[in-house]
Amino acid sequence: MNSCARSVLLILMTLGLPWTGQCQATELKVAMFDVDATPSLGMPMAYDPVKRVDELTLRCRGIVLLGAGQPIVLCAVDWIGIANEGNDRFRQALADALGTTRQRVAVHTLHQHDAPGCDFTAERIIRELGLTEYGRFQGDFHREVIQRAAAAAKLAIAAPQTVTHYGYGIAQVQQVASNRRILGPDGKVRAVRYTATRDPKMRAEPEGVIDPELSELSFWNGDKPLAVLSFYACHPQSYYRTGVPSPDVPGIARFIRGQAMPQTLHVHFNGAGGNIGAGKYNDGSPENRMALAQRMADGMQAAMAATQRYPVTAEMVKWQVEPTSLPLSPHLTQQPLLDQLKANPGQKLVSLAAQLAWTQRCEAGHKIDIACLSVGDARVLWMPGELFVEYQLGAKKLRPDLKVAMAAYGDYGPGYIGTEAAYAQGGYETGPTASNVAPNVEGPLMTAISRLLEK
Secondary structure, rough: HHHHHHHHHHHHHHHHOOOOOOOOOOOEEEEEEEEEEEOOOOOOOOOOEOOOOOOOOOOEEEEEHHOOOHEEEEEOOOEEEEHHHHHHHHHHHHHHHHHHOOOHHHEEOOOOOOOOOEEHHHHHHHHHHHOOOOOOOOOOOHHHHHHHHHHHHHHOOOEEEEEOOEEEEEEOOOOOOOOOEEEEEOOOEEEEEEOOOOOOHOOOOOOOOOOOOOEEEEEOOOOOEEEEEEEOOOOOOOOOOOOOOOHHHHHHHHHHHHOOOOOOOOEEEOOOOOOOEOOOHHOOHHHHHHHHHHHHHHHHHHHHHEEEEOOOOOHHHEEEEEEEEEOOOOOOOOOHHHHHHHHHOOOOOHHHHHHHHHHHHHHHHOOOEEEEEOOOOEEEEOOEEEEEEHHHHHHHHHOOOOOEEEEEOOOOOOEOOOHHHHHOOEEEEEEOOEEEEEHHHHHHHHHHHHHHHHH
């Protein structure tokens, strides 16, 4: 008996009336939006200003689920990260446009490196200090994209499409992902295998701990696929620092699948890929970009071929949120960061402003909205930061009876988020320049994941 039937039965029992077994299910609908998110010539990106715009643009695209209470918005952006007040403002703009709440909006990035980075808290700090350089945190362009996305989403919900079925498929992606952290005999990180690894000895190391599965959650009208959401854990870049905005490996794979299924919107989300890259299979040669993208597209195609469809109504769709405080790294305190930022406004501006922004948020009691989308027996967890793959594997292990996927790279403020054991192992990802959270972050994160999967 579904929730609708239970509610009707309770009312009838209260009134002393008979139950006929009839209950009208609410129709689920989906609206889709897709806008350009490519900066123009001369605009700042994460590392370099734009020198040239290529054939493939950066996208900001997503879906709006209608009928299951207030609208649910799932948005993916081809940027390196959207942090702190930037993430808040992006979500709030979509919420305002669609008549929902910010907690029912997820905005995630794919983490491409030849792409913009957004953090309105860092931008405000730089402005208040009277500094003249903003780097990637100059937010005029980001605000344009936010308004563009909000307008497109609002237009889309005027003509939503009926969803009769949801689909779920899983396939393994071959020779793309490998673990970045190579451990020595003492259990400590002896080397980091970055996404482009030129040393053949490092590429010869084992894949290490990864999640080879690419998962797809799809929404259908009869036998017509309307939207496909894909999830795969791996750093996306094959090479970067070109000055050319690029959707890189996942964006090209998404494009390939979109050309094969032009009537379907493909929205890709990066899973818990903080300690995962393509380094074992990529020496940084430009031709490897297409090879990696094709392998990923093959995985997407295989997941679609393996997809099983199930009838769905709005009552089968749930959205739950666990606001969670993440512990601030003990090496971060406001005044020293302010002093350093004033003394080093050049090369260190981006890292110092980002650290100070997150520090201010934590000390003000800010909580991260960790969410779970339930569609039938499928669950998608919406997580912050550059999350280690162990969180994704742990979530799947918690509920083997469910179809569990994960999108990381939501609020980018925390930076890398390792497991507690990983901080003791050393390495770049858990070091003071990369991770803004304390080692005990695993506890609150796994508690939130467990609660959401148990609900």
